[in-house]
Amino acid sequence: MANPLSADKLTSIYRQYKQDTAYIAGWLSDKSAQCGHQTTAKRENAASAQPRLKGKARKLAKENAKAGGSKGAADASPEYTIRVSDFIPMATSIARFTPSIQVPVGLGKLFSRAITERRRVGDWFNSPHNESPDEDDSSHAHFIDVLQQAHDILRPLIASAPRKHERRTAKASATEQVPLQNAFDGLTVDETPDHEEYPNSGESTIEEVKKLPAVTPVGIVHEEWEIEAEFFFAIQSFLLEIKRIRKTITKVWKRYASTGYDLVVATVSTNTAIELVRQAELELEHLITRPRKYPAGDYPV
Template identity: 40%
Template sequence: MATHIAKSATAFVPPGLESLFKRLLKLHRQANQFHESRNTEERDLASDASHRYFNGVLQETVDILRPLLSGSPKTSKFPRATASVEAINLVEDAIHKFSSLNIAGSSRDYVPPIDTRVPPEDSQSDATIEQEIKRLPEVKTVVVEMNEDQQEDEFFVLIEMFIGEIHEIREPLIKWWTAYKAGTMELSIVAVLTNVAIDLVRQAELEFEQFLVRPKKFPAALFPVSTLPILLYLWEDPPCVICLKGASEIFPTIDQDSPFRHE
């Protein structure tokens, strides 16, 4: 499919697709590292090989489409407008980082990304584009079926990745508050940035819950997103029965029938 798109004279790859591919590659590499770090007897070697093969296909797709990506130097079909390249890059970089953030309760109005591309003179009509799409080769639907153990592994891999993203929000906060204590940053600025970070984390939790596929023994009613970090901790290092009795006071959903229980 990527080769067919790359050979098309009228192909257009939307801006930001390269960033999406990079993010997918990063997530899949993290998933591979997670699975390969487990004990040999706990690993599914066939599944590991399948993950590595998919990563190779994804990387090959990026390499094929790279000449059509708007951010690629000297290969873009849409040359930039006659403005300062450095200024445009700074604006686009800032917009790319913040335009997709949807903060619940924010009073700011959403500002759509600025399109600095110059459309080609031979741009085609929507009908022509639809015809081009219809001529694309058919892609068969792939149904991925996972058993309960695989769903559980995937569940905790996603939790670990989510926690990693939350830490990426936390790290600059530490730097800002350190700068405030050193007297190099105003309290009002740090407070506003902290409130924005809190809103981002809350929104991230809501979005994470929407696409998270849960195993049957971890329903959202008993294990909301706020409890997922401790779930990951208990899954990686299951506590003894005595520990569970003490933990039940601060984490009521853990009891003697806990899936983490062991003698």
């Protein structure tokens, strides 16, 4: 039996969220500029938007850059920065522009995935079996509201994807040409379903995201209270990932306890889990922007 934990298959919730929101920011910035909209962008801040990395954290960052994700703005150094307050005005300028601009389905999926994941992490953290911190949830919901409003503004312009019967016809033709196929090639793992978001778009897959064009790398500047909200969201995401790893390891050992089989798998999975957590710690320190009152010296990962 294969090891159920694999470093190349474990996707960081917060890393994916950062990639998605970075691409959204880059796309909005590029398209709104084409529409004549001027933002409060600051180029002089871009050089300091990314922290300098050393040792294993630097190596891990390079590996993450090769891992894929949304193209263009995900991992590259930002050329300039914009503020969260720019999102809605940029989306509005795009929606009002004539002739109408076609918004790709993949961008809508990034919006949906980022909003859904942030809400999911928040719901898990605030569930009855977890001890919720005594803090105002409004700061955590602020960026979700911004993303949701921008998404709603652009929704009428989102291009329609091929309908289900068209996809099935194309898939049938491909099957006739290539009779031997891996039955699992078409599966999408851990993708947020968006049929309710785009009822006319057919089956949404990761291919729609891969088709997105490259955009100018843009950094998102947050106010201090927004930085703190992002900081705790990153920590909550990290804790949820740890919970998922623990759940997997528990299942493996319970199977061994009940059957007496797969001791090697249980052992290897446990060792893999330990290494995954160590890598996740290094990655978290690379991804987060720390609030002033939570310096790394006093609050290490």
